[in-house]
Amino acid sequence: METFDIIKSDVLQGSKVVLDVEEEGLDERTILSLDAATKISSSGSTCFHSSDGKEHCFAEAQPGECSSFADPEGRRQLWSWFKKAVKAVESTADKAKRLATDAANAAKAEAERVAAAAKAEAERVAREAAAAAQQAQATANNSINSMKAIALGPVYQASVDVINNAMKSANVVASAWDDIEAGAKIAAEGYMVGVMEVAKAGVWLAEWVNAHQCELGMSSLLGALFAVNIVNPLPVGIAVSTTYLRGVAIAYLADPSNSATKDQVLIACDMVAQYYLEMIWSNRSVENSIGESNKEVLQNAIAMTVHKNFEKAAAAFVFLESGAAIIAGVTVNLAARVVCYDQLPKGAAEWGK
Secondary structure, three states, rough: OEEEOOOOOOOOOOEEEEEOEEEEEEEEOOOOOOOOOOOOOOEEEEEEEEEOEEEEEEOOOOOOOOOHHHHHHHHHHHHHHHHHHHHHHHHHHHHHHHHHHHHHHHHHHHHHHHHHHHHHHHHHHHHHHHHHHHHHHHHHHHHHHHOOOOOHHHHHHHHHHHHHHHHHHOOOOHHHHHHHHHHHHHHHHHHHHHHOOOOOOOOOOOOOOHHHHHHHHHHHHHHHHHHHOOOOOOOOOHHHHHHHHHHHHHHHHOOOOOOHHHHHHHHHHHHHHHHHHHHHHHOHHHHHHHHHHHHHHHHHHHHHHHHHOHHHHHHHHHHHHHHHHHHHHHHHHHHHHHHOOOOEEEEOOOOOO
């Protein structure tokens, strides 16, 4: 026996018809509609309606019940109709399958198009980000080089040279050398504008027999401190203040004329001065050498120096480690100068008042 499962279709008006039939004859068969209202068996006659509204009977019809289909010819006609119905349903199913396949292929093509567009956009954004990063780095390098190119008098240049050598001897990471030198240069430039005398409040260590030896010793001492404090991960105070400085630098570069940003620059300069000085102050030898009475004026000098040079250093401050190294260079130069020469740049005493 073969079973034809004719599913919902226009031909059968939504009814599901199960037809059991022998290939060569129609002696035994059963038709069952979804609503179970119609049954056909070899023992009786039953009728059903096709989509064209015609009544069709199957099996051995009783008198008065579609007798024209009870004879062999009628059954052959019925079988012919069912074959057409099956073919129509199969055609509809094939069409539905094709439409479903077409829809799936269209959806796949659209998904691939969207994915390709997203990939292209991501690659474009990545290229632009990489280009922007390269441009920012180039601008920062130009900033560093311009500060390193500052012309100093022999005395102040000698101090910068001492600091450079001390940083290398203290094993400060090589990538920070140029940045530290830039910081030391802008600090030294402040002395060329004018100096102020500070009290000899600290205590020289025994091996510092003269100012030059003092400068060598202080630079080496501070270099050892910064060797471990200007590399990631940065200490909390250094990280917080330098990160704030970085954010202000980014805002400043975006709109230098913004008055609110200018106020933030002042805050950032005071913040880095405070935290960098606190870091070196944690060393007892540094504390003793500078002296408590010079702590505030040294902090002022650091803040003033960073503020005066903020515009030329802003592009470098965008990079956290560069910013940390520049502030380190400023701090080392000013701290060594106040200890060994009793001097700070003019205006430090009045800063912040």
